[in-house]
Amino acid sequence: MSRSVWIKADDDVGDWETRKKRITAGIEAGVDWVLVDEGDVERVRELGDVNVAAFRTDADVVDEAEPDESEADAYFVGKDSEGDGTIDLPEDFSGSADLSTLRRRDDRAQGAYVRIFDENYEAFAGEAAAEAEYTIAVGEDWTIIPLENLISRVGDETHLIAGVTSAAEAQTAFETLEIGSDGVLLDSDDPDEIRQTCEVRDAAEREQLELTYAEVTEVERAGMADRVCIDTGTLMEHDEGMLVGSMSRGLFFVHAETAESPYVASRPFRVNAGAVHAYVRTPDGGTKYLAELKSGDEVQVVDTDGHTREAIVGRVKIEKRPMFRVEVEVEGEDGTDRVETLLQNAETIKVPTSEGRTAVTDLETGDEVLLYYEDVARHFGEEVEESIIEK
Structure with a gap:
């Protein structure tokens, strides 16, 4: 399994200078992806060679032109909607949802972003993951159990990315159920933590030989x-x-x-x-x-x-x-x-x-x-x- 490290750098992190420092530290450490708001895609391209994922910012406007520097490598939905709790899940929600619930009128999205507040959000993430190429699941009050459940339910259907705040949490995510998540989304400004998380990724991928x-x-x-x-x-x-x-x-x-x-x-x-x-x-x-x-x-x-x-x-x-x-x-x-x-x-x-x-x-x-x-x-x-x- 190929593991990946994503760095969270959308406007929840702070102003552009704060985000820029985090992105630069990530590129220097060797992260695989940077997750930003759509307006920052071109700025990230100018900082270095890295895959760029973006939260869509305007579902009503879909640019169908040829890809350029402002185009992301992958688009995510879930921010400022049901995915992060901005819009409540329906009261009668019973685990029936798909990526279109988050997409609305934007068909560019390949990824779903879901914060796991409780069992309903875990089920919501699982349904979205069945259709999404990438699924970011960020645990809130509880982390390991939802990740175990998602790995066992949809691990083969999506590239599952666990939200983490440290290298130690990343290691746990990569080892959960002896299978681990495919990637981690790191929310940290600490350059050492970013570097150590990339080292954890590398160690998880390495072969152990019997000599x-x-x-x-x-x-x-x-x-x-x-x-x-x-x-x-x-x-x-x-x-x-x-x-x-x-x-x-x-x-x-x-x-x-x-x-x-x-x-x-x-x-x-x-x-x-x-x-x-x-x-x-x-x-x-x-x-x-x-x-x-x-x-x-x-x-x-x-x-x-x-x-x-x-x-x-x-x-x-x-x-x-x-x-x-x-x-x-x-x-x-x-x-x-x-x-x-x-x-x-x-x-x-x-x-x-x-x-x-x-x-x-x-x-x-x-x-x-x-x-x-x-x-x-x-x-x-x-x-x-x-x-x-x-x-």
Whole structure:
């Protein structure tokens, strides 16, 4: 599931300067959407590249011209109407409503905005959600139970966005019922809270990998090859690196060059990944050949506990270097499996072993190195159900 962070910046927030500061903080933090009143759409476009959602301000006027800078990416209804309690729900309301109740004469709306005051408003949100592409549900006196109910009732029918005021509330929204909302609408001026909410979103989307140790059965000099260094736009931590290997089913953990040495300065943005033919794992769970990587591509960064995040490739360096061939054995579904890779013959290339961080030049038969193993075949980086022999 792709999660999203929306920042609330309509006129309920304050004057334009107040809204502008909130929007700017959101764009800098990496929010996905900004929600404003329709008159502010063009102003937001001038501040940065971000999706803009807008509350419609005049239901009687529908601009059917070609989209321009003043057109929003999505329109919402529900403000100053039944959605926020400005207009009362009918006394005999029994859970029968749809988006047209909020739309009135404006057919531009793709989204519904509903504040959940009680069970009737929860039911109202559910009915509107059945027709809306996006549904924003803002809990008032109670928050978790309505969100649970909406996730279970309409979670597959709409992009459900929960109203929150903090990163902690955002985390709860993303974890509710172990499914979570698709997005959160953050109502906060605090730049730190906005940034932390985006970090919560990123963490909720990240893959957790199960890594295993495999016994080294052979380490041998393999002559010269075209070696690839992946330089990212991200500084990596001491326990982080990438998953690379000659065989897609078994990828070796190779540390980033975070360690200082007497001869070479640390380069915590770099992973010396191996020869051009090898695979590297990507954030979507696929693989790419090292030779294919270029500036702007995304690669997966992983730590020794299997936590992952994405990084943008800033530069790829390919140079001829002497190599080692490292072979290991790992237990697969059909017994012992052999996987291998080529790594540069240099003290700065390090891999995690059961005894700690070890230079490739110090690896010996019997050592246990960290590996990501999956007993599947791949075609063009995608998992396939077929028999492929790699050797």
